[in-house]
Amino acid sequence: MTKTIKAFGTEAADAKLEQLDIERRDLKENDVQIDILYCGVxxxxxHAARNDWGNAKYPLVPGHEIVGKVTAVGDGVSKFSKGDLVGVGCMVDSCQTCSACDEDLEQFCEKGMTATYNSKDKDLGKTTYGGYSTEIVVTENFVLRIPENLETKAVAPLLCAGITTFSPLNHWNVKKGDKVGVIGLGGLGHMGIKFAHVMGAETVMITTSPGKAEDAKRLGADSVLISKDEDAMKEHTGSFDFLLNTVPVKHDINPYLQLLKRDATMCMVGAIEPLEPMNGGNIIMGRKRVAGSLIGGIKETQEMLHFCGENNITCDVEMIKMQEINDAFDRVTDNDVKYRFVIDMESLKN
Amino acid sequence: MTKTIKAFGTEAADAKLEQLDIERRDLKENDVQIDILYCGVxxxxxHAARNDWGNAKYPLVPGHEIVGKVTAVGDGVSKFSKGDLVGVGCMVDSCQTCSACDEDLEQFCEKGMTATYNSKDKDLGKTTYGGYSTEIVVTENFVLRIPENLETKAVAPLLCAGITTFSPLNHWNVKKGDKVGVIGLGGLGHMGIKFAHVMGAETVMITTSPGKAEDAKRLGADSVLISKDEDAMKEHTGSFDFLLNTVPVKHDINPYLQLLKRDATMCMVGAIEPLEPMNGGNIIMGRKRVAGSLIGGIKETQEMLHFCGENNITCDVEMIKMQEINDAFDRVTDNDVKYRFVIDMESLKN
Incomplete structure (x- = not known):
């Protein structure tokens, strides 16, 4: 049994998003049924809607930064009750038995995690639909508890932009006394600054755009390094304990490698495409490391949400109605948002 | 005061190496004077002789894989005596006070280590001359003790090729039970196989050349993976705990990144030039790391020599006379040596 609900999605790579009726998965024993309040963009x-990665299955309903209220739970659910404020991020299932899942790193599930949308539902065999909809049903192990003290709408992007930046800072043990650079000031970068700052690091915003300096400082950066300023880059040579590279497109990482201390790491979280050629000598000299990181596991995502609750961290968001999504997509592509659009899902329900 | 000694060197980037008279540094309080027996090529x-790196100072006398006998020591020398069998590697001095030197990582000295040749002698202000000569004088902290049980001439390349491969395997804690791939079978790769094998790892030689399989197994490889064989590469996907990449030229590292387990590292020790573009996604998926490593510190080099003595590890060498060096250079460039030329310095003394 399924229920038909309202959603916004697309039927083809070159089509605009529009209102669709989709079938929501029915509640099973370990499932949590969620009324969606907000969804980040x-x-x-x-990329998914436009089939940039070549794996789109249409109709495609995006959205993996979901916050909502529990409306029902299956008989086997122990952690959540009706009325709870909860979140769903980029994953809704995994095998739960492989070594990655055992280590709470479901994002690296060896059998492949089930993505919140455009993925194959493990039980139903159907394609998963994301948060651009009124409701979602998710197995309880992939549902997160949202701190009640935070502004709810500004929490939604924590489920992807938040954990994507928190996880590497946490994994590489960023702490008081460290000098940390956050490269790129967009949806990811603005969260990277907030986290690194609260973790106690001397936080440097590294950007090509002098115009972003003021905002970076408002977000928590101690200083701003303009990467096009060769003298400034030289001054910071060999001084960073960790670099979080959030640039989402092809770029030259060599100048940033020069900024790292011996044995230090630059972690990439944005660009999945081929980068400009890296000089081997830039990592051989100083035994440096270039690493990658992908969102975070469910346990770490819950830790991140607690951390945000304790430290009053949310995202800087611009609210939109569901019907404004096509304009929002264009503005995200133009990097014209500070720093994350969030859809008020009330607009789809009426 | 200085002494004039015989050496082989070059006066210009496009000149052949020929016999030169050079001035050897005089013995100071903490110096060790060494009669050179063998020097690896x-x-x-x-690259240095031909000024490939643009920093050559002529006349240039190469050679940083030196084994010899102590012929005299300064009054302040406590660790060595006349008659000791000793070695000198890529460095002859460093500041001894920075954080890198404090951590026994003189190769990353923040004030710049003094290279064995083509570097500025800290005290004399003159250019250092390398091991293609009859004698060398080096401060005792940069002189290494050579195990007497090993075949002396086959020890020389341990001072560079040996430590370059030992150090990353040691630093990344390669051990019994690990699956380690050594990419490229040349002077560095053949030592990488020997070390990984003796450290107890399942050692896989990864090469483009099926013709190298037999020799790789003789050197200690448990198996050989031909990197051009897509099916074989697929079988090994996500299975390696560590990869040691010894390829000395520009190449595509993306296929190798696919071989790494989650959270595993590929360490580059060969190519200092720009590599083919790396796909960000190849390290983001699986939180993988690409690192570099440069020779090793003096303490670790001594540990490596002890390890070789205990485990009877030397290099596979082909002996030449000093006068044959220009042909040897051509053969190294053509990758036609198994696996390291060593100069018998007796040929220069007569």
């Missing part, structure tokens, strides 16, 4: 939503 | 010697 991630750049991935655009 | 490293590919770097060729």
């Amino acid at each position: 991630c750049h991935s939503d655009i | 490293c590919h770097s010697d060729i």
Whole structure:
């Protein structure tokens, strides 16, 4: 049994998003049924809808930064009750038995995690639909508890932009006394600054755009390094304990490698495409490392949400109605948002 | 005061190496004077002589894989005596006070280590001359003790090729039970196989050349993976705990990144030039790391020599006379040596 609900999605790579009726999965024993209040707009939503990665299954309903209220739970659910404020991020299932899942790293599930949308529902065999809809049903192990003290609408992007930046800062043990650079000031970068700052690091915003300096400082950056300023870059040579590279497109990482201390790491979280050629000598000299990181596991995502609750961290958001999504996609593509659009799902329900 | 000694070197980037008279540094309080028995021929010697890196100071006397006998020591020398069998590697001095030197990583000295040749002698202000000569004088902290049980001439390349491969395997804690791939079978790769094998790892030689399989197994590889064989590469996907990449030229590292387990590292020790573009997604998926490593510190080099003594590890060498160096350079460039030329310095003394 399924229920027909309202959603916004697309039927083809070159089509605009429009209102669709989709079938919501029915509640099973370990499932949580969620009435969606807000959903963030991630750049991935655009890549997926437009089939930039060549794996789109239509109709495609994006959205993996979901916050809502529990409306029902299956008989086997122990962690959540009706009325709870909850979130759903980029994953809705995984095998739960492989070594990655055992280590709470479901994002690297060896059998492949089930993505919140455009993925194969493990039980039903149907395609998953994301958060640009009125409701979602998710197995309880992939449902997150949202701190009640935070502004709810500004929490939604924590489920992707938040964990994507928190996880590497946490994994590489960023702490008081460290000098951390956050490269790129967009949806990811603005969260990277907030986290690194609250973790106690000397936080440097590294950007090509002098115009972003003021805002970077408002977000928590101690200083701003303009990467086009060769003298300034030289001054910071060999001084960073960690770099979080959030640039979402092909770029030259060599100048940033020069900024790292011996044995230090630059972690990439944005660009999945081929980068400009890296000089081997830039990592051989100083035994440096270039690493990658992908969102975070469910346990770490819950830790991140607690951390945000304790430290009053949310995203800087611009609210839109569901019907404004096509304009929002264009503005995200133009990098014209500070720093994340969030859809007020009330607009779809009426 | 200085002493004039015989050496082989070059006066210009496009000149052949020929016999030169050079001035050897005089013995100071903490110096060790060494009669050179053998000197290995490293590919770097060729790059330096031909000014491939644009920093050559002529006359240039290469050679940083030196084994010899102590003939005299300064009054302040405590660790060595006349008659000791000793070695000198890529460095002859460093500041000894920075954080890198404090951590026994003189190769990353923040004030710049003094290279064995083509570097500025800290005290004399003159250019250092390398091991293609009859004698060398080096401060005792940069002199290494050579195990007496090993075949002396086959020890020389341990001072560069040996430590370059030992150090990353040691630093990344390669051990019994690990699956380690050594990419490229040349002077560095053949030592990488020997070390990984003796450290107890399942050692896989990864090469483009099926013709190298037999020799790789003789050197200690458990198996050989031909990187051009797509099916074989697919079988090994996500299975390696560590990869040691010894390829000395520009190449595509993306296929190798697919071989790494989650959270595993590929360490580059060969190519200092720009590599083919790396796909960000190849490190983001699986939180993988690409690192570099440069020779090793003096303490670790001594540990490596002890390890070789205990485990009877030397290099596979082809002996030449000093006068044959220009042909040897051509053969190294053509990758026609198994696996390292070593100069018998007796040929220069007569």
